[in-house]
Amino acid sequence: MERNKETNIVVSQGTLKNTNDAEVPLMEKPEKLKFRNFYNLKSRRFQMMLCLMIGFSFMSYARINLSITMPCMINSTAVALLTKNETGGSSSFFKSDTPHKCSAVRQNTSLDSSTPIVNDYGGSFIWSSSVQDRIFSGTFWGALVTVLPAGYIADRTSTRTMLLFSGLIYGVSSLVFPYIAETFGEEGVFASRIVMGLGEGMVIPAANTLMTRWIPGTERGIAASMLTSGNQIAGAFGSAASATFCKSSIGWPGVFYCIALGLLIWIFIWRITVQGGPEKARWIDREEADYLEPILGPAREERRKNSKLPIPWRDMIVCIPLYIVFTSQFTGNILVIIFQIYLPTFLKEALFLSVTDNGIYSAIPHILQLVTKMLYSSLMERLQKKNIITATTSCKISQLVSGVGVFLCFVLIPYTIDCGRPWITVGLFTVAACFFGVSICGFYTSMLSLSPAHTGTLSSISMTVAILGRIATPFIIGQFRIKGEVDEWIPIFWYSGGIWLINSIFFSFLSTAKPQNWKSVAVVKKDKKSKTSKGAVVDEHADLASIPLAPMSDYKGSVLTLNIPDNF
Numbered sequence: 001m002e003r004n005k006e007t008n009i010v011v012s013q014g015t016l017k018n019t020n021d022a023e024v025p026l027m028e029k030p031e032k033l034k035f036r037n038f039y040n041l042k043s044r045r046f047q048m049m050l051c052l053m054i055g056f057s058f059m060s061y062a063r064i065n066l067s068i069t070m071p072c073m074i075n076s077t078a079v080a081l082l083t084k085n086e087t088g089g090s091s092s093f094f095k096s097d098t099p100h101k102c103s104a105v106r107q108n109t110s111l112d113s114s115t116p117i118v119n120d121y122g123g124s125f126i127w128s129s130s131v132q133d134r135i136f137s138g139t140f141w142g143a144l145v146t147v148l149p150a151g152y153i154a155d156r157t158s159t160r161t162m163l164l165f166s167g168l169i170y171g172v173s174s175l176v177f178p179y180i181a182e183t184f185g186e187e188g189v190f191a192s193r194i195v196m197g198l199g200e201g202m203v204i205p206a207a208n209t210l211m212t213r214w215i216p217g218t219e220r221g222i223a224a225s226m227l228t229s230g231n232q233i234a235g236a237f238g239s240a241a242s243a244t245f246c247k248s249s250i251g252w253p254g255v256f257y258c259i260a261l262g263l264l265i266w267i268f269i270w271r272i273t274v275q276g277g278p279e280k281a282r283w284i285d286r287e288e289a290d291y292l293e294p295i296l297g298p299a300r301e302e303r304r305k306n307s308k309l310p311i312p313w314r315d316m317i318v319c320i321p322l323y324i325v326f327t328s329q330f331t332g333n334i335l336v337i338i339f340q341i342y343l344p345t346f347l348k349e350a351l352f353l354s355v356t357d358n359g360i361y362s363a364i365p366h367i368l369q370l371v372t373k374m375l376y377s378s379l380m381e382r383l384q385k386k387n388i389i390t391a392t393t394s395c396k397i398s399q400l401v402s403g404v405g406v407f408l409c410f411v412l413i414p415y416t417i418d419c420g421r422p423w424i425t426v427g428l429f430t431v432a433a434c435f436f437g438v439s440i441c442g443f444y445t446s447m448l449s450l451s452p453a454h455t456g457t458l459s460s461i462s463m464t465v466a467i468l469g470r471i472a473t474p475f476i477i478g479q480f481r482i483k484g485e486v487d488e489w490i491p492i493f494w495y496s497g498g499i500w501l502i503n504s505i506f507f508s509f510l511s512t513a514k515p516q517n518w519k520s521v522a523v524v525k526k527d528k529k530s531k532t533s534k535g536a537v538v539d540e541h542a543d544l545a546s547i548p549l550a551p552m553s554d555y556k557g558s559v560l561t562l563n564i565p566d567n568f
Contacts, residue, residue, distance in 0.1 A: 142197020151460020243359025399442030403504020405435025410497030
C-alpha cells in the first residue's frame, strides 16, 4: 500500500486543523504564561543562551583579535620597503601627494618623495601581506579537521561538554601564542592557529544542537541572533581593548593573556550552571518546564530511542533549500572575514587612522549591528507568533533585505575614502554591517529549521562550507591587495557585495523554513494490540516538536485526533 504522507490533527474548540504546513502554530488561550516570553531573566533557556553568548564572544575574540593585534605586531615600514623591492615599482606608500590632513601619517613620517609614507604601529615582525593572510587562515584549516565529526558527535552526545572542550582549546592556544610568536616565528604562529581551529570546528555544531534542545521553534531565530551576537560583542569591545593593549606598556601580548583568563572563568561558570536540556536543568521553574515539555519532549524522546538513527544522505542530496543555505554560508562568510578581520587593516591602509582611532572606528559597526540584529529578530519573532507572516516568509524577506542593503553600501564605499573624513566611510561600513546582521533571520534560521533531528550534522556540513569561504577570502583578497594601494580595495568591495546580492535573490526564490520530509526521521511506534499510535508522532514533515504548543492542561475538553495510516 502506498504510504499516506498526511498527518492531520483536529482540535475541537481550537483553530489548528492541519499540520501539513508546520509553520501554522496552534492558537493559545488568552492567558499567557510569563515564561513564554524569551526575554525573561528568570527563564533558564534565556540564562543558558546568555552564558552561551558570553562564551561565544570570548571564542570569537580569540579568533579575530589578530585583526587589530597583527598591525601592532608588524613593522609596516620594513614590509613596505620589502614590497617595493619585490615588486620593482612604486606603491601608494611612497606617494608624496598623500594629504597632509592624514594625521597618522603626518605624525609618523615626512612627506619627502623618497620616504615611505607608512602608517606604522611600531611592531617588530617583518611579515609580508601574503604571510599575514596565511596566518589569518590558520584557524580555518584547523576547523576543517573537526567540523564534520563534531556534527555527528553533537547529535549523539553532550553538546555542553563539547563546548567546554572548545573553550579550553581556545584558552590554551591564546595563552601560549605570544611565546610561540617570539620563539618560533611565522611557522609556529600558523601552527598554533591551526590548533585553535580544532576548537572552532566544534563550536557551531554543538551550539546549534544545544539550542534545538532548549529553544522552541518560534524562538530559534532570536536565539540564533543572540548566539551570533557574540561576534559583534567580540568585534566591538575586542577592537577597543586590543588597541588599548597595543598602546600600553604590556603591548599586544596582553590581548592574548586577557582572552585566556576570560575563557578560564567562563569554563568554570559553564560547567556549574548549564545543563544539556531543560529536563536536566537544576534551577528551572516548574512553570517554564511545563511550557517546554510538550514542545521539546517528543523530539527528545525520539532522539533517545533513535540515537543510532541513520543520516538521510539521499534526502539531503536532493534538497534544494539545503543547497541555497550552503551557498549563503559560503558567500556570507566572505563578508564575515571582511568585517571581522580586514576592516582594521583597511582603516589603517586607506584612512591612515592611528591605532587608538582604529580600535574605536572598528568597534562602531559591530555595536550597531548587534543592536539592529536583536531588534530585527525580535520583530520577526513577534510577527510569526501573531501569525502575520510564516517562518519561510520571514527568512526570505530578511535575506533579500540583507543582500540589497550590503550591495548598495559596498558599491558606495570606494567613493567615500577620505582620511580627512573617515566617519563617512565608517558610516557606510556600519550600515552594511547592520544589513548583514539581518541575514541571521534568513539563511541561518532556515538551516536550523530544515531538520531539527539532524541539526548537528547539518551544522557541520554548513560550517564546512562556511570555513571554505573563510579560507578562500584571504586568497581572494590577496589577488587584489598586493602593493598596498587604496584602489586595490575597490574590486574587493564590489565583488563581495555583488555575489551576496545574487545569492540573496536566489535564496528568496528557493529557500524554506519548513522542516523537510526526510523519511528516516519519521518514526512512530504503535501499540501492537490496539493499532493506535503510542506516544507522540515525530515527523519532520509535520515537525510537531517545533510547534509552540501550550501545556496540555490548557486544552481540557478538546479532542485530539491523529490519523495514522495502517501501513505507517
